Amino acid sequence: MSINFDLNDLQAFRAVVEQGSFRRAADAIRITQSALSRRIEKLESALGVKLLERTTRKVSLTNVGRSFLPQVERLLDDLDLALLSVGDGxxxxxxxxxxxxxxxxxxxxxxxxxxxxxxxxxxxxxxxxxxxxxxxxxxxxxxxxxxxxxxxxxxxxxxxxxxxLEERYVMACRKDHPLAQEACVTWAQVYQHAYITLGRSSGNRLVLDRALNGVPAGRESVCEARHVTTVLGLIEAGLGVAAVPSIAMPGAAHPVLTQVALVEPEVRRxxxxxxxxxxxxxxxxxxxxxxxxxxxxxxxxx
CATH class of the missing domain: 3.40.190.10 (Periplasmic binding protein-like II)
Incomplete structure (x- = not known):
């Protein structure tokens, strides 16, 4: 296939996607709307595919256009940075x-x-x-x-x-929780209280399940959530405690939440x-x- 388009055509395509309309894209790259349309038509003709769906109200990417966009962005970004690396730009x-x-x-x-x-x-x-x-x-x-x-x-x-970095999982809890003042707690202690778990789609859940194989939970969790940030919100609301990676915890100045070291076993990632x-x-x-x-x-x- 002969390449019958240039960087200007790729820039026009990216502008339309970023701006969401031909009019705004034309203004952004300072050409007329008809000139912009010709560049898109030239690009689509050279590739033999339709990249954009155009209606009177909006512009959207086709499936092919959606796959093509990351490659265009990378090519243009790499070119920008390569040119700037050889000059004072x-x-x-x-x-x-x-x-x-x-x-x-x-x-x-x-x-x-x-x-x-x-x-x-x-x-x-x-x-x-x-x-x-x-x-x-x-x-x-x-x-x-x-x-x-x-x-x-x-x-x-x-x-x-x-x-x-290497980090450990800690027990996150409210500062007024009965375990909050302990230097460390075991998983058995955690399971004596209402606790929240991460859902099975979470990578953290996989790490914990492997490390805790053979450690009996003793009771069902009160709730499952996919993201650690959601779990922390539930803890802050007083629904229980949870094991979370230490880097996810807010600082010591947080008015409500605190962390306690988890042992027997200590789980790291x-x-x-x-x-x-x-x-x-x-x-x-x-x-x-x-x-x-x-x-x-x-x-x-x-």
């Missing part, structure tokens, strides 16, 4: 960066890293995809995310894992970076990785 630096994170990693790592990154590169848009461990790994493997933040588990061969094996990160992704690795408490610095 900091004020013009644009592009996007996609990071897939399990929610606890997003809570712990990303606020400070994003704040620092944005202060240096304000025109690079950051897409934070917070999802389950399986979804994070799948997004990295497909190339939709530049890299991921998750914990070790059943990772596909094309994913490489680089540790950032490794949190780290997920990358697609053999893939070279963009300059923007490398800079974000550097900022994450320099956060206090990380194990890996290189």
């Amino acid at each position: 900091g004020a013009l630096r644009t592009g996007s960066l996609t990071i897939a994170c399990v929610p606890s990693a997003a809570y712990y790592f990303m606020p400070d890293a994003i704040r620092s990154f944005h202060s240096q590169y304000p025109r690079i848009k950051i897409h934070l995809f917070d999802a389950s461990a399986n979804e994070v790994a799948a997004t990295v493997a497909s190339g939709e995310a530049d890299f991921g933040l998750s914990f070790t588990g059943n990772l596909a061969p094309e994913i490489e894992f680089s540790p950032l 490794q949190m780290g970076l997920l990358k697609r094996r053999g893939r070279t990160l963009t300059p923007a992704a490398l800079e974000m990785e550097r900022l994450i690795r320099e956060l206090p408490g990380t194990l890996a610095r290189n």
